[in-house]
Amino acid sequence: MTSPTVSTEPAAARPEDKVSGLPISPEVAAQRRRNRRRRGLRQIPTHLVLIPLCLLWIYPFVWMVSASFKGESPFEDTLRLIPKDFTFDNYARAWDVGNFGQYFVNSVIVTVGTVLIVIVVSSLAGYALGRGNMPWKKTIVGMLVATMFLPHGYSIIPVFLLITNLGLDNSLAGVILAQSGPAHVIAILLFMGYFAALPNELEEAALVDGAGHPRIYARIMLPLAKPVIGTVAIFNTIGAWNAFLIPLIFTLTRPDLRTLGVGIYSFFGEESNDWPALAAGAVITILPIVVVFLWLQRFFIEGIAGAVKN
């Protein structure tokens, strides 16, 4: 069945059929180059659809950034994106008069507090459930998974009353606790899976050397779990920074404790005429989280993809 004369053409036209390891003849190389160019041309219609789509897609953000630098009203010549009267005043006004400086600090406190609690609690639980077959393990994991699909709105009233009865309403501690308290099932499962996959020898050697479990956790397990810590941290940073319902109900009577997400909402309701400052406040709110996302987007997107694959 060696008849190269019969049908070389269809074979060469398919770039997938790489004859790896063999030297490429000049004709084949030229053919491939042609293929690549043709492919580039063939992609043009796709790009013609995708480029305008993406520009339209992020237009709200572009408009928002543009409005935040405009000295004039954003409704004057509203489609114009380059400011006529370029200024930073809007930011200064949003930061001081609009209290976004205060909100920013509150958001940082809530986010850092929430992320720390989630990581410590979830990694401890993940270590206990992942290493060694502790009694009740299956029951605990089963209960966690069973509550995973509960909608957020469902538990908000008892949680509010619980925090109030603890005397933590109208405090950032209350916001942090309500945000980090409900089991972060995915984080626990991630830690559990990661710790379970580590070789037994690590732990056994440490036990023989006389290290207790707290020490093994702190000195060996946690440092090894950096990738999981990273994923959990990113997800909860974005979640806590963007949170609205929980910070809203715990700061109803304490405007000074608002986070940025609540702050922009109230600013909109209370001073709805200062549009440029509103736009500046919007940029202040989302810029940090967009930077974090662009910096660590790989982990974030892979984390979401992982949720489907498992």
Added chain:
Amino acid sequence: MPAADPGLSPRLDGMPGRAPHRRWRQYKRHRWHFVFVAPMLVLFAAFTIWPIVAGWVYAFFDWDGYGPLTDFVGWGNFDEAFNSPEFWKSIRNTFAFTLGALAIQTPVALILALTLNNNRLTGRNVYRLLIFLPVVTTTTVVGVVFVVLLNEWAPGPINSAITGIGLADEPVGFLSQASTALPTIVMIDIWKDFGVVLVYWLAALQTIPRDVYESAAIDGAGRWQTLRRITLPMLAPIAAIILILVTVRSFNAFDIVWAMTQGGPNRATEILQTYIYRNAFASDLGIPRFGFASAAAIVFGVIAAIIAAVQAVVFRKIRGTKAEKAAGGAAT
């Protein structure tokens, strides 16, 4: 690990039978593991289990959250909810978000994922990044910015563009008319979370082994045939999970609605979550109605649980028959 056990035998000797003996040893050996899960279990009990139980209790009382539960009303709160047109409206509107997510967001995201999955496409990561950007931004900011963009009086850029190119003679009140407010917010919600579904589909497409496509190409399958006969059937099992995730996600639309319209105009965009919030924290009467809101929340939780369970069962069945077919196909 005998080294871990010295010191517990004296107490165990007095115990009758073997089973408790062994169990005690097991507990003792795992004592640190129990200490480690304890913080999680305490929080889980307080913030997940307790709310489920307490919600049911509150639901049977007329209660403003202060003082003891004294005003037992039986199923009264549920009765009131089921007899309230506003409640039914909020359920219907909640499903509008689910419908939008399943009928528009999921299929369109699949089409885009099929386009971006081509790893020879230049700039595919940039496209993916831009489409994903709204996902990480604060929902209230998105809501507020869209209210400004859609402004009809000033008018905002969207209405300027619409009247500018002649799509409409005068600015459209997207958010001020009952008929357009809900579809508008649903579309914005679809846009905001679109990137998540896109990434779901891209991940699903990555699970199809490349050699399947290669052998299809060798067999002379065209692009359309490959899509219909290979890609879509092979996506089916993961598609089931994606549909469940999208459905659950669609029940959590509080932020965007509250930031944009607070359920208005005239409750046209009221969803169950805003309905619960309004009765508990922003009641028209000024008195919180925690009992009534809890009853509404329980109905919400039950609906969500039933839908998730039905989907899980149906999809498991579909997946079962698909797997059988595939096995049968492979045998012939």
